[in-house]
Amino acid sequence: MASPVLEVRGLKKHFPVRQRLLGRGATWVKAVDGVDFAIHGGETLGLIGESGCGKTTTSKLILLQEVPTAGSIAFEGRDIADLAGAELMSYRRAVQVVFQDPFSSLSPRMRVRDIIAEPLEIHTPLTRAAIGERVAQVLALVGLEADVAALFPHEFSGGQRQRIAIARALATDTRLIVLDEPVSALDVSVRAQIINQLEHLQRTLGVSYLFIGHDLATVAHISHRIAVMYLGKIVESADSDSLCARPMHPYTQALFAAALPSHPDDPPAERTIAGEVPSALRVPPGCRFHPRCPSAMEVCSRVEPILQPREGGGEVACHLYPQPAPTERSRGA
Amino acid sequence: MLEVTDLRTHFFTFGGARVVKAVDGVSFRLREGETLGLVGESGSGKTTTCMSIVGLLPRAGRVVGGSVLFEGEDLTRKSQRELRRIRGRRIAMILQDPMASLNPLFTIFRQVAEPAFFHQHLRGRTLRERVRHLLESVRIPSPEWRMRDYPHQMSGGMRQRIVGAIALAGGPRLVIADEPTTNLDVTIQAQYLDLLKDIQRETGVALIFVTHNLGIVAKMCDRVAVMYAGKIIEQGPVRALFDDPKHPYTRALLGSVPKLGSKEPLYAIAGQPPNLADLPSGCAFHPRCPEAVPRCATEEPGDVHLAGGRVARCWLVSDGLTRS
Numbered sequence: 001m002a003s004p005v006l007e008v009r010g011l012k013k014h015f016p017v018r019q020r021l022l023g024r025g026a027t028w029v030k031a032v033d034g035v036d037f038a039i040h041g042g043e044t045l046g047l048i049g050e051s052g053c054g055k056t057t058t059s060k061l062i063l064l065q066e067v068p069t070a071g072s073i074a075f076e077g078r079d080i081a082d083l084a085g086a087e088l089m090s091y092r093r094a095v096q097v098v099f100q101d102p103f104s105s106l107s108p109r110m111r112v113r114d115i116i117a118e119p120l121e122i123h124t125p126l127t128r129a130a131i132g133e134r135v136a137q138v139l140a141l142v143g144l145e146a147d148v149a150a151l152f153p154h155e156f157s158g159g160q161r162q163r164i165a166i167a168r169a170l171a172t173d174t175r176l177i178v179l180d181e182p183v184s185a186l187d188v189s190v191r192a193q194i195i196n197q198l199e200h201l202q203r204t205l206g207v208s209y210l211f212i213g214h215d216l217a218t219v220a221h222i223s224h225r226i227a228v229m230y231l232g233k234i235v236e237s238a239d240s241d242s243l244c245a246r247p248m249h250p251y252t253q254a255l256f257a258a259a260l261p262s263h264p265d266d267p268p269a270e271r272t273i274a275g276e277v278p279s280a281l282r283v284p285p286g287c288r289f290h291p292r293c294p295s296a297m298e299v300c301s302r303v304e305p306i307l308q309p310r311e312g313g314g315e316v317a318c319h320l321y322p323q324p325a326p327t328e329r330s331r332g333a
Numbered sequence: 334m335l336e337v338t339d340l341r342t343h344f345f346t347f348g349g350a351r352v353v354k355a356v357d358g359v360s361f362r363l364r365e366g367e368t369l370g371l372v373g374e375s376g377s378g379k380t381t382t383c384m385s386i387v388g389l390l391p392r393a394g395r396v397v398g399g400s401v402l403f404e405g406e407d408l409t410r411k412s413q414r415e416l417r418r419i420r421g422r423r424i425a426m427i428l429q430d431p432m433a434s435l436n437p438l439f440t441i442f443r444q445v446a447e448p449a450f451f452h453q454h455l456r457g458r459t460l461r462e463r464v465r466h467l468l469e470s471v472r473i474p475s476p477e478w479r480m481r482d483y484p485h486q487m488s489g490g491m492r493q494r495i496v497g498a499i500a501l502a503g504g505p506r507l508v509i510a511d512e513p514t515t516n517l518d519v520t521i522q523a524q525y526l527d528l529l530k531d532i533q534r535e536t537g538v539a540l541i542f543v544t545h546n547l548g549i550v551a552k553m554c555d556r557v558a559v560m561y562a563g564k565i566i567e568q569g570p571v572r573a574l575f576d577d578p579k580h581p582y583t584r585a586l587l588g589s590v591p592k593l594g595s596k597e598p599l600y601a602i603a604g605q606p607p608n609l610a611d612l613p614s615g616c617a618f619h620p621r622c623p624e625a626v627p628r629c630a631t632e633e634p635g636d637v638h639l640a641g642g643r644v645a646r647c648w649l650v651s652d653g654l655t656r657s
């Protein structure tokens with residue numbers, strides 16, 4: 001297989017809280033605590049989890065809005081922490097983002113033309129005329145008429161605004177777009193438009209997506225592969241079809257059980273899990289999920305499971321499945 | 334127990350120069366212990382319908398026609414004073430954002446006790462016992478302890494359960510839940526929906542569930558009413574509606590939701606929801622409707638009553654009937 005567009009290895013981000021004098025006695029929120037994944041060209045990786053699981057922090061690390069505590073992010077084989085100058089600019093050009101709420105991600109004081117042209121002005125030596133052409137081009141890509149370029153964002157509906165945000169993300173020669181819950185804020189009837197549009201753009205342009213979401217059905221629909229996050233760690237990852245066919249981690253199973261039926265006659269979920277996501281300040285010892293886990297065993301509260309290849313491809317971190325013999329490294333972490 | 338007939342609620346702005354018909358001829362019935370799903374996109378009038386039932390419209394809004402019969406009384410003719418004796422006792426509401434429903438300055442005890450204090454005149458130990466019982470029924474762990482807490486000390490899911498306890502405090506016959514789980518995480522949402530179902534089984538309370546999520550309707554509701562641009566365009570028993578949707582909008586809505594494990598392309602509804610101040614002529618859905626015929630642009634379809642308690646508002650449905 002070709003080398004991945006983006007490869008994340010052992011990524012960690014810890015935020016200090018209650019910092020005392022000289023930084024002593026500080027406690028840490030381990031928002032992202034050792035995450036590995038790769039995204040290949042033209043592929044969508046879905047990152048799913050509940051609020052506070054670290055999916056947005058992960059996206060911020062990729063977008064260079066936060067500096068990792070440990071671990072590396074490699075883009076096309078280069079560690080992005082080492083990038084500077086022209087190379088850094090080319091990374092920023094190649095990786096773009098679309099946020100959840102198109103009402104706050106587009107400046108109300110800029111015309112659509114200027115919103116989409118801004119990355120071009122910063123990142124390309126194009127002339128004004130060429131920029132204008134490119135703006136019309138990307139507007140056409142997302143299904144908007146070229147003459148909307150002169151309008152302001154308030155003149156558009158939510159779905160159209162999200163198209164403008166996607167057009168802006170595509171304006172430079174984008175290789176990877178981080179989609180942070182791009183349809184959650186939209187009307188139901190408009191969501192399908194945007195999802196279809198994103199899928200179509202990927203097929204025609206070969207762009208990769210990191211799709212962050214909490215709605216299992218939506219993420220499973222658009223993603224080739226899915227990584228399930230819980231409290232800063234990936235607990236299971238697999239390609240979308242085999243994950244849906246057989247979720248193995250009890251947390252993934254709980255997410256499927258909590259998913260809403262698409263028909264009243266769908267069999268009701270057997271078990272929904274109790275309890276809530278614990279605070280990231282007090283991560284449970286052993287497996288992070290064990291206090292809520294319906295199949296928790298004695299070992300789960302002591303030893304943290306590590307990701308192991310799972311049946312049907314992918315990986316799962318759970319003691320229900322064979323784990324390597326305990327070594328000092330895997331203990332407690 | 335609840336019969337809404339031809340309810341019309343309009344908003345008057347600019348001194349009446351501009352009229353927005355937020356709810357325009359809505360009729361439905363709800364039986365004891367039944368759950369009705371009110372489905373629609375933002376701006377379709379589902380929340381305004383509920384606010385009209387309980388008489389909590391904003392200043393610009395007015396019920397200009399129709400009636401709301403609740404246990405034999407017309408709520409649209411009641412004064413605010415009379416309504417205050419009904420709200421919180423016989424009809425309760427659960428709103429979307431629990432942080433906005435709870436007062437951050439009062440303890441949980443004070444807020445859950447309020448309806449029992451005013452409506453049932455409970456005091457002292459009986460009141461305390463009642464609050465403890467209510468918190469238990471919404472599965473708040475160690476209620477004796479938690480009732481001294483303030484809302485900020487609780488998680489989102491717990492806050493929404495507190496709001497549920499307040500809603501149940503007066504022993505209501507009808508609970509209107511307006512997108513109660515939109516702000517909750519998926520596993521917490523599942524817990525909350527299961528809790529509401531259990532409570533309904535125990536108390537026999539009727540529920541109106543306002544949502545844009547058809548999955549919640551499939552899970553929770555007995556009957557469903559689909560709203561578009563201030564009108565109910567289709568209603569009926571939930572199974573029949575999912576199996577055989579009659580209105581093109583209902584069909585499109587069902588086709589646009591991704592199904593777990595299926596990668597089939599989604600059916601995308603063209604265009605945007607209409608602006609209520611400037612509705613299209615004829616059927617409000619016709620500009621987006623894939624099956625529209627010329628008549629749809631000029632004449633507005635009326636309710637067509639079908640077998641099995643189903644109602645649809647579409648020329649295709651009524652023409653199909655006359656033809657066959």
